[in-house]
Amino acid sequence: MSEDRRSERQEVASAALELLKLGLISGTSGNVSIRLSDNHSALMAITPSSTPYQQMRANDVVVVDMALDTIVGDLTPSTESLLHAGIYARRPDVRAVVHTHSIFGSVMAVCGLDIPPIIDEMVVHVGGTIRVSEYAFPGTQDLADRVCTALEDRNAALIRSHGTIAVGRDLDEAVHIATLTERVAQIYYYASI
Numbered sequence: 325m326s327e328d329r330r331s332e333r334q335e336v337a338s339a340a341l342e343l344l345k346l347g348l349i350s351g352t353s354g355n356v357s358i359r360l361s362d363n364h365s366a367l368m369a370i371t372p373s374s375t376p377y378q379q380m381r382a383n384d385v386v387v388v389d390m391a392l393d394t395i396v397g398d399l400t401p402s403t404e405s406l407l408h409a410g411i412y413a414r415r416p417d418v419r420a421v422v423h424t425h426s427i428f429g430s431v432m433a434v435c436g437l438d439i440p441p442i443i444d445e446m447v448v449h450v451g452g453t454i455r456v457s458e459y460a461f462p463g464t465q466d467l468a469d470r471v472c473t474a475l476e477d478r479n480a481a482l483i484r485s486h487g488t489i490a491v492g493r494d495l496d497e498a499v500h501i502a503t504l505t506e507r508v509a510q511i512y513y514y515a516s517i
Contacts, residue, residue: 328396332360332369333385339495343424344377348502352376353425354487355402358495359412366390370408372399403463410468411475411491418491420498428509429488432456436484439505439512446508449501451478454508459484480505 340356343349357370369387371380386397390409394401402408408421432439432454439454441447446454457474460467471489474481479501480490488505492498 329360329369329387330382332358333387333396334382335495336369336371336385337380337382339420339422339499340371340377340380342499343422343502346499346503348424348426348506349377350425355404355408355423356495356498357402357405357408357421359419360387366412367395368405368408368412370401370405372397372401373403375399404467406463406465407468407471407489410465410472411489414472415475415491417493420492420495422490422492422495422498422502423483423487424490424502424506425487426502426506426509428513429482429506430486431513432509433482433487434485437482437512439482439508442512442515443508445504449504450480454478454480454482454505456482457484462486 336356352374355371357368360367367387367389369385372384372386375384386399386401387395388401392405411421436456438456441452455474457470460470471483482488490498490501492501
């Protein structure tokens with residue numbers, strides 16, 4: 325493994341800052357990861373738990389293996405690390421995961437409303453309806469399993485009473501999907517009233 329994976333850790337920190345600027349996360353809510361690999365095992369670089377995004381630097385991002393053992397970094401990895409690891413295990417096509425607590429996505433998640441394919445972009449970029457997972461307590465394997473079931477072959481899902489999840493081939497695509505998910509949640513909300 326290349327020394328401390330500085331460039332990948334910087335990529336994760338930069339994506340988190342972008343999500344903050346877009347208003348999709350705030351404070352310490354949500355999390356971001358990318359899949360890494362070395363010659364021996366699958367790894368991920370993930371945002372740390374309880375670190376405000378406006379203060380986050382590359383050195384704060386934690387590299388863990390898929391058993392969530394820390395490889396690089398001094399901070400505790402995100403409390404949703406099980407969710408990210410679960411997605412990577414089930415979806416070999418996914419290289420990046422973004423979990424947000426955006427307003428309209430969270431409204432749909434709290435209401436338990438799937439978002440049907442109301443605009444063409446959803447079919448093209450998400451794969452169709454954005455489904456809501458069954459409720460499970462945050463940070464648990466049960467949550468990871470239920471979100472993976474809702475996500476299945478799509479690029480976004482709503483986490484019941486919690487927030488949203490977006491995935492992609494890289495962080496740019498995952499951030500784009502997270503932004504699109506929030507936009508269609510907002511459109512659906514206004515169209516419904």
